[in-house]
Amino acid sequence: MLFVMIHSMAAAILAVIITVYQLHPLFAAATNTLNQGDVLNSTDHLVSNNGLFVLGFMNRSYLGIWFNSSVYDSTGHPVWVASRDRPLFQNPGALTIDASGKLKILQDAGDPVEIYSGNGNPTQGNVSAVLEDSGNLVIEAKGSSSGEVLWQSFDHPTDTLLPGMKLGFSNKSGEEKRWKLTSWLDEENPAPGAFTVEWDYNTRQLLVKMRESVFWRSGVLDANSRKFPATRFLAEVNKNFNFTTVSDPGEESFSYEFYDEGLAPLRSNESQWVMGYQGTIQDDRTQIMVLYFENCDGNRNEENGCERWDSGPTCSRRTGDRMLLRAAQTFGLPDMRYRNLNLSFADCKELCWRNCSCNGVQVPDGDALNFRGCIFYTGTLSFQDLRGNEGQVYAILPAPPSPKPSKTWIWIIVGVTGCLLIMVTGFLLYLRxxxxxxxxxxxxxxxxxxxxxxxxxxxxxxxxxxxxxxxxxxxxxxxxxxxxxxxxxxxxxxxxxxxxxxxxxxxxxxxxxxxxxxxxxxxxxxxxxxxxxxxxxxxxxxxxxxxxxxxxxxxxxxxYMPNRSLDSFIFDESRRKLLGWKARFNIIEGIAQGLLYLHKYSRVRIIHRDLKVSNILLDKDMNPKISDFGMARIFKPDDAAQDNTRRIVGTYGYMSPEYAAEGTFSVKSDVYSFGVIVLEIVTGKKNHRAYHSDRPLNLAGYAWELWTDDDSDALELLDPAVNDSSAGQEGDGCRDEALRCINIGLLCVQNDPRDRPVMGDVLSMLTNGSQQLPMPLQPAFYLGQARYGGGTSTSSENYTGEEEHQSKKLFSVNELSLSTMRPR
Missing domain, CATH: 3.30.200.20 (Phosphorylase Kinase; domain 1)
Structure with a gap:
């Protein structure tokens, strides 16, 4: 009995030893590097240092990289497939780097499949392939101090975009690289399918193409927020991913990073955008759907980024029809088989939809050795409740007939309409x-x-x-x-x-x-x-x-004023001759009398705010009358006649600088307008015109330069029509009064409102010919650029907009004045 127990224990210990011995080579093979001369058999793997990614052979047919299912639950869909269009049929393969530095797959029967052809120079022992933590398979020269990258799988993407991978192009290394995703032919066949995902760097958006025709657009990626339009993407896309673009002469690319505050930084690369064989884009790791293929059918839907790239069939029976997956019982042989190994599932659906005789399409299961292509049905399909996937056909279902409206709905509509009419009528009566x-x-x-x-x-x-x-x-x-x-x-x-x-x-x-x-x-x-x-x-x-x-x-x-407005005389070439100097001086004095009454002697103090020659009307005796008080402001006699407003109204060219720029108005604002009018009456010229060929000089600035220039005569300003009509009648008195009016006009348009006289003083200057007048200081808007930023205007239309103006410091000048009226 004891012998039996000892024998059993020895057998158990031996079994454990044998098991450990057998497992040791597998653990020893759990490396991320394939050195030159090493061989990776069909049952061996490379595992990244972080344990997330595995490189090996899938079903002994393809070499690929996938997420490690031993780390966490994995869908098993590979993130990269080598030589996807050259599978190894029933031949176990082996991966190696030969003496020339070529990365290739050896097979028992058939020629090797080259993945990287090398640079043509044998580099014995200096080349290795490394599976990095990002899922990138890199071939590097070990002898290089910088670890020169000779080739990498990220430059040859299949249908999957990982964090750090790029879409776009680059020619920095002298070799042009173009990065795009291409879908599988179907769910089990990695061969290139119908759909691609590309980065359009000209328009800064992602494009999904079906056979080179644009199928869907993401919308422009905002350069500031790094977000796509919300109408093109589900909310989770902008929320969970950070997007990065590179735009320089050597590279135009797009990449993304997965963002989740709940994940550790080292696991932030657990994301996998997959271009599905039916046109979907989904993150297989987070299950976030980026693009759902049924939103776009290629020839009808143009919403949410979908592109209309095909007109579809010309037959009218397709209007309102839908193509949906149904379990159908078919009778007899299919109407047509279309054999083409390169046709994807989406291609078959599109061929059926564009054929007016096709009622359904089926893509048979099987690998590339069996029949591949489309099976079309043109006869009657009988839909059954079949279990599983047997008999599943994408059938074109006719549009359902329009249901006859129920009488109940008619009465509801009539009732609601009647109530609305009563409410609307009552509301209109209330408004009236x-x-x-x-x-x-x-x-x-x-x-x-x-x-x-x-x-x-x-x-x-x-x-x-x-x-x-x-x-x-x-x-x-x-x-x-x-x-x-x-x-x-x-x-x-x-x-x-x-x-x-x-x-x-x-x-x-x-x-x-x-x-x-x-x-x-x-x-x-x-x-x-x-x-x-x-x-x-x-x-x-x-x-x-x-x-x-x-x-x-x-x-x-x-x-009624039979002579209409003042501007119809002084700015008209023929009618201006009807106004001699005496009439003009009487008009100036009459305007001053009216303004003085508004500012001082009326029951309320009034600031006109829109004084201009077109608002001066003339009666049958050419007496002036101030009109148009729609913009005027009222002040009580004991109030300070000054205020501020953000609603700037009036006419540019007549508005004072403090009012035009800051909204500050007072009686001095009307004084400024009066000074402009005086200069226009004397000269017969408009203030807002330019009077210098090299710089913007308005009438006030032009008059001030003539007044202060020793070599100029201010009488050059006098309207020639006045000289013609007054010759031999008014003589030197006319010229003296004209100079006095020019002096008064320049005093009224001075830049600082504190320097301008009030209307009482203006009237005294006009009526007292012996009174000595001060020398005018620099006018506002001199050289056409106001100290307040207003400038002169080439338009005399009323301005009633609301503006915010920045406050600027008033221009200060020497306040000394001369005792003589004559200009220098």
Whole structure:
């Protein structure tokens, strides 16, 4: 008995020893390096140092690299396959590096399959193949100090992109390399299939092609966020992957890294983008789907990056049809077999879809030795509930007939539509009531502006004897007065809208300003002008007779100025001769009187903000009247007449620099505009024009240079039409007054508002010929470039946009002045 026990124990110990002995060569073979002269048999493997990747023979037919299933669960799909189009049929192979440094596969029958052909020079013992931790098989020269890389599998990708691998091209080493993924022919055959993934460096996007036709586009990779468009990718793609591009003269490439905060840094390369044989792109490690092939069918779907690359069949029966995988019972022999070893599953589906007679397609199972190609069915297919994959056919299912609408749905639609109509009608009635209420309130406010308590609306302008009361006109009476707003009655058009001449029933001529729907101004400006002019009474301010607010119409009725606006005279070659110097000086003085009244003597202090020659109207006796108060601002007499605004309104060329740049306005803003008008009246020239061939010099700058130049005569500025019309009549008095006006105009357009005079002083300078005037300092916008960044404008259109302006320091000049009026 004891002998039996001892014998059994010895046998067990011997078995363990034999097992350990047998396992030792396998452990010893667990290396990552194949040296020159070594042989890797069909049962041997190379394993990367980190244990993630394995190189060996798959089914004794292909040499490949795959994730190590002993480390974690693996799908078994290889990340790289060598010589995918030359399998080893029923012949166990062996991998070796021969004496010439060539990496090749030896087979018992047949010629060796070369993977790397070497550089042609024997390098005995100096070449080795290393499986790196990234999954890259590298052939390197061991004798080189830098470990020169002679060849690497990353430069010859198959259907898999690993972190660190690249798509694109490179010619840095003198050899052009192009990196792209090519799908397998089918699920079990690594031969090149129908689909490829490429990096289009011109448009910075990934392209999926089917037989060289673009099948899908990823959209442009954003250079800043390194993300693809969300509409082209699932959210997990941008969330879990970091993308990198290289763009230089030697390389244009795309690569990615897998990002997961839960993974250790050494395991961040556990990602595997696979180009599926049906056109899918999926990460086999994380199961993240990048592109789902049924989103794109090649000839219909053009959404989410899909490209329409084929028109499809011409038969109408394909409209609405679908191709889906179904278990089908077929009867008899198939209608047609198409043998072609290079056809992929996607090719077979496409051939069937484009054939109007094809009802289904099947790709038989089997390896490359058996029948490969497509089996087409044109007859009737009977679908059965078959188990497993037997009898599975991709069948073209006809579009289902459109179901007849149920009467229940009709009643639901009618009910919902009726409710919506009731709600919409009620809402429109409410809006109409609210508009009428607001209109009545607005009209009531307007009718009570400085009117007697017993005043009532008038149908026309013939029922009131009070010249100071405002009349309320009907739209019909104004329409009749203006001959239905005829173009023959149109006097002009401004920021408010068109202006028409009209004649009321009793024969009085009026000017009608009609608010345009496209105007930059609106009810605020309309009410503002109405309130202001109603409170103002001065011979140099235009007189408002009444208004009309009816429906959508907003109109103001003024006294008619037969000579229209000042600009129609001074800027017209023929009519300017009608204005002699005396008339021009009276106009300047009248404008000053009106401005002084606005700034100082009216019941409220008013800043006009849009003073220009086109807003100066002339009556039959050529007396000036200031008009257009839509942009004006009101201040109480005891308030500081200065304010700031972000809504810059007015006309460039007449706006002061502090207002145009910073939104600061005061009475000195109107003084600046007045100075521009004075210079334009004296010279007959527009301020915003350029008066120097080499630099942008406006009228104010040009006048100041003539005034301060010892060799120039400021009288050169005087309009020649004045000299012609005033010759022999006004003589030296005309010239002295002209020089005084030029001096006053330059004082008003000085850059610093603190240097400009107020209108009281301006009027005193105009009327007192013996008063000595100070020397003007440098004007604003000198050389056409304002200290505030405004510059001169070549347009005189009203500007009503809102702008933010950076505050800049005012230009400072010497405040000394001369006692004489004459220029140097």
């Amino acid at each position: 009531w609210r508009r009428q209420k607001l209109h009545g309130k607005f009209l009531k406010e307007l009718m009570t502006i400085d009117r007697p308590s017993d005043a009532s609306p008038h149908e026309d302008n013939g029922n009131s004897k009070d010249d100071n009361s405002l009349q309320v006109y009907t739209a019909l009476s104004i329409t009749n007065a203006t001959n239905s707003f005829s173009l023959n009655n149109k006097l002009g058009e401004g920021g408010f809208g068109p202006v028409y001449m009209g004649r009321l029933k009793e024969g009085q001529e009026v000017a009608v300003k009609r608010l345009s729907r496209t105007s930059g101004q609106g009810l605020v400006e309309f009410k503002n002008e109405l309130i202001l002019i109603a409170k103002l009474q001065h011979s140099n301010l235009v007189r408002l007779l009444g208004f009309c607010v009816q429906g959508e119409e907003r109109m103001l009725v003024y006294e």
